[in-house]
Amino acid sequence: MANKNSFETNFIKVKKENAQALIKLINKKFKKKNIINQKINVLHEKDDVLFPLINDKDVINYLTKYIENKIDIQFIYKKGKINQNFEYKSIQDYLEGKIPDEYINLIPKSYDLIGNIVIIEFDKFYRSINKKINLLKIEIAKAIININKKVKSVYEKKSKIKGKYRLRELNLLYGENKPETIYKENNCVFKLDIKNTYFTPRLVYERNRISSSKINKNEIIIDMFAGVGPISIQIAKKHEVRLYSFDVNPYAHKYLKENIKLNKLKGVIYPYNIDIKNILNATNQIGRFLYHKANRIIMNLPEKSINFFDVACFLMKRTGGILHNYQFCEKPEPIKKAVKNLNVGLKKFNWIIEKILDSRIVKAYSPTSDLVVVDLFIKPLTS
Numbered sequence: 001m002a003n004k005n006s007f008e009t010n011f012i013k014v015k016k017e018n019a020q021a022l023i024k025l026i027n028k029k030f031k032k033k034n035i036i037n038q039k040i041n042v043l044h045e046k047d048d049v050l051f052p053l054i055n056d057k058d059v060i061n062y063l064t065k066y067i068e069n070k071i072d073i074q075f076i077y078k079k080g081k082i083n084q085n086f087e088y089k090s091i092q093d094y095l096e097g098k099i100p101d102e103y104i105n106l107i108p109k110s111y112d113l114i115g116n117i118v119i120i121e122f123d124k125f126y127r128s129i130n131k132k133i134n135l136l137k138i139e140i141a142k143a144i145i146n147i148n149k150k151v152k153s154v155y156e157k158k159s160k161i162k163g164k165y166r167l168r169e170l171n172l173l174y175g176e177n178k179p180e181t182i183y184k185e186n187n188c189v190f191k192l193d194i195k196n197t198y199f200t201p202r203l204v205y206e207r208n209r210i211s212s213s214k215i216n217k218n219e220i221i222i223d224m225f226a227g228v229g230p231i232s233i234q235i236a237k238k239h240e241v242r243l244y245s246f247d248v249n250p251y252a253h254k255y256l257k258e259n260i261k262l263n264k265l266k267g268v269i270y271p272y273n274i275d276i277k278n279i280l281n282a283t284n285q286i287g288r289f290l291y292h293k294a295n296r297i298i299m300n301l302p303e304k305s306i307n308f309f310d311v312a313c314f315l316m317k318r319t320g321g322i323l324h325n326y327q328f329c330e331k332p333e334p335i336k337k338a339v340k341n342l343n344v345g346l347k348k349f350n351w352i353i354e355k356i357l358d359s360r361i362v363k364a365y366s367p368t369s370d371l372v373v374v375d376l377f378i379k380p381l382t383s
């Protein structure tokens, strides 16, 4: 990789006494387009000033055509010093000149920012692990930290989300190895650990959609797969309700309890660290208490939610209630497939869909499937 403090580029050289006139002419000709490269320091030599130019071949042609016959100028290709005060807007911008040009287009276009942590995914190209590629990843991670002063750590995704706790393997590329962070969303704060708890910032719209929907005062709501509480907390922030929030992962439960304290809530959240299936045991206290008490149930475990309709039917009020059900479904027509799964699954427990209230594709999950949500009113077959 190139020296990070220097950068080779074209300069336009002009006598000191003509420097101001040159800049005036450039501004007049190019108006808003900034052709002086702000990333490189202007050079001051004995009688001359050298302005670094952006990397664009047309610029030299234009300058030759429009300036050369008005002011005496010269073009020089040489090393300049990086302007340490320049604020970069993108990783590409930051790394230009520091990594080979052919790698610039391979820089991932997006990443997840969770509090002061960035999680980035590299595509197939980067899997051909060799030393050069590894160095490139580290340069990208350093660039992220340099352009975003808030970011303290950059982790790379090393696996898909997996296991009962829905976690993924992460590898620290650069920065502090501190997986705990504070994330803010929709006027709530969440403490979480990106290695030991499930969390995605990509559901921000969805969490706002659910928490802003019509929820009645005093509703009893069950968040079957609550994680660190992003949905429960956003609902309780806005509504005077009672939420029972379950998660089997002890870390998720610990952070959920902290997050309840960190946020000023209108509603009350009761957190439980159990496998929600245990609710069905005749001896389970909270199960006995919540039997047919829920007005609303949230089932945010897309890969397996259809295996938990027994729990949902056990908890939902006999007069019926609202289910927010998430599923990964194959394209085409993933929503149609999700509704079919709901129909078939609920019928097994003698419950039916009275009305589909809403449905949407939340996001693409894989090239062949989408994450979908269906909001529906369900009731027992016999009522």
Ligand SMILES: C[S@@+](CC[C@H](N)C(=O)[O-])C[C@H]1O[C@@H](n2cnc3c(N)ncnc32)[C@H](O)[C@@H]1O
Pocket: 164, 165, 166, 198, 199, 200, 203, 224, 225, 226, 227, 228, 229, 230, 231, 246, 247, 248, 249, 252, 274, 275, 276, 277, 300, 301, 302
């Ligand atoms: C996809 S995450 C969703 C978490 C949270 N709703 C969110 O939006 O961040 C699913 C969560 O369900 C929990 N989980 C998985 N199986 C469970 C079970 N049988 N009972 C209770 N929690 C479970 C996992 O530990 C994980 O935190």
